[in-house]
Amino acid sequence: xxxxxxxxxxxxxxxxxxxxxxxxxxxxxxxxxxxxxxxxxxxxxxxxxxxxxxxxxxxxxxxxxxxxxxxxxxxxxxxxxxxxxxxxxxxxxxxxxxxxxxxxxxxxxxxxxxxxxxxxxxxxxxxxxxxxxxxxxxxxxxxxxxxxxxxxxxxxxxxxxxxxxxxxxxxxxxxxxxxxxxxxxxxxxxxxxxxxxxxxxxxxxxxxxxxxxxxxxxxxxxxxxxxxxxxxxxxxxxxxxxxxxxxxxxxxxxxxxxxxxxxxxxxxxxxxxxxxxxxxxxxxxxxxxxxxxxxxxxxxxxxxxxxxxxxxxxxxxxxxxxxxxxxxxxxxxxxxxxxxxxxxxxxxxxxxx
Amino acid sequence: xxxxxxxxxxxxxxxxxxxxxxxxxxxxxxxxxxxxxxxxxxxxxxxxxxxxxxxxxxxxxxxxxxxxxxxxxxxxxxxxxxxxxxxxxxxxxxxxxxxxxxxxxxxxxxxxxxxxxxxxxxxxxxx
Numbered sequence: 431x432x433x434x435x436x437x438x439x440x441x442x443x444x445x446x447x448x449x450x451x452x453x454x455x456x457x458x459x460x461x462x463x464x465x466x467x468x469x470x471x472x473x474x475x476x477x478x479x480x481x482x483x484x485x486x487x488x489x490x491x492x493x494x495x496x497x498x499x500x501x502x503x504x505x506x507x508x509x510x511x512x513x514x515x516x517x518x519x520x521x522x523x524x525x526x527x528x529x530x531x532x533x534x535x536x537x538x539x540x541x542x543x544x545x546x547x548x549x550x551x552x553x554x555x556x557x558x559x560x561x562x563x564x565x566x567x568x569x570x571x572x573x574x575x576x577x578x579x580x581x582x583x584x585x586x587x588x589x590x591x592x593x594x595x596x597x598x599x600x601x602x603x604x605x606x607x608x609x610x611x612x613x614x615x616x617x618x619x620x621x622x623x624x625x626x627x628x629x630x631x632x633x634x635x636x637x638x639x640x641x642x643x644x645x646x647x648x649x650x651x652x653x654x655x656x657x658x659x660x661x662x663x664x665x666x667x668x669x670x671x672x673x674x675x676x677x678x679x680x681x682x683x684x685x686x687x688x689x690x691x692x693x694x695x696x697x698x699x700x701x702x703x704x705x706x707x708x709x710x711x712x713x714x715x716x717x718x719x720x721x722x723x724x725x726x727x728x729x730x731x732x733x734x735x736x737x738x739x740x741x742x743x744x745x746x747x748x749x750x751x752x753x754x755x756x757x758x759x760x761x762x763x764x765x766x767x768x769x770x771x772x773x774x775x776x777x778x779x780x781x782x783x
Numbered sequence: 784x785x786x787x788x789x790x791x792x793x794x795x796x797x798x799x800x801x802x803x804x805x806x807x808x809x810x811x812x813x814x815x816x817x818x819x820x821x822x823x824x825x826x827x828x829x830x831x832x833x834x835x836x837x838x839x840x841x842x843x844x845x846x847x848x849x850x851x852x853x854x855x856x857x858x859x860x861x862x863x864x865x866x867x868x869x870x871x872x873x874x875x876x877x878x879x880x881x882x883x884x885x886x887x888x889x890x891x892x893x894x895x896x897x898x899x900x901x902x903x904x905x906x907x908x909x910x
Contacts, residue, residue, distance in 0.1 A: 501861075502864065505865070505867065505868055508868050509867050509868055513871060515875055516871070516874060520878055520882075522885075522886065523881055523885045526886040526888070527889070529893065530885065530889035533895070533896050537895055537896050540896065540900065540903065543903070544899070544903065
């Protein structure tokens, strides 16, 4: 193209020589338009139309060379310019179509990209949905297990409450029993204390009575019981069974001591003599004396069912009858106070153990 | 269509060049049909809507009318030349109208791409 344009410039003088006038403006315009088209996008996008324009311009130039700026030359130049413009317009159209195709391809690419993104989002959403459903199922299962656990705990709680109530009832019962037992214990203790006090008092009384008795009689503790020994000479005249007036004071002491002893005690009044005189006489005397003492004691308040009298004659000496002192000791009345348990089994007249 | 018209124009130019300038086409009567066809095609393509295309469309119409008058007057040589000019203007008007349409379509496509890119960049603004 540039070569041709340069050739045209070189041929200008020849044209000037052949044509008296310069090229008409139609031809210069056509040349300029062609040059623009040939050097622009049309040379690549629409070379065919540029070539056509070139041929047309060549015709116009040839006409100008031959006929100068004739009407025919002007017409040819006009047509050549239009063809050059046509080539340019076609190039713009081709460019626009190319741009449109590129944009459409880009649009398709974007749509594909958008579709892929939407697909990825859908997959993500689906995964989230699946995860949520799994979590919901797990939550439902956990809730169910929790409910079961709660029910079980509730049942255990009810059991515990029931057991606690039972235990409370047992406790209250035991407490009541304990209180009752305590009350009974207190009662028994009080009774025991009263009994002890009574016993102490009675023991003290008995001791006092015994102390008083020991002042007036000989008191010995033997296996058969407590033995109160009263000399015969203090109680009776010699050979008689009538109580002396002086004996009453002693026998009053004895009566008091017997009454202040343990309840249920039995008494045995034994009459004893020395070995002087006959056995029958001694037996009768000892019996009469025992009866006299018994009767006196009964008159003084000793229970008649608790006291017996027995004459033992000379069978129970406490001293030798060889001496006067011995015989005096043997002449006596003994009152045996049997222990309350022994009183049931022992018979009167049992020898000393 | 345009390619066909273009072929007509190229053939006519070749005939003119072969016969030498300022002479007739060697006995071929001037035919306004190609020029008229280019004018109709340009009109249908919407050339009147574009100023540049409308200008060349008007030129084509005027040149065709003048050629037809010259034919009546017996100046077939001049009529042939005018018809060539009319056809060139008509084809140019058609090409311009097509170019406007193509560029509009290309711009629409580019705008569509731009909107879609913007929408992808700002999904919150375009739910």
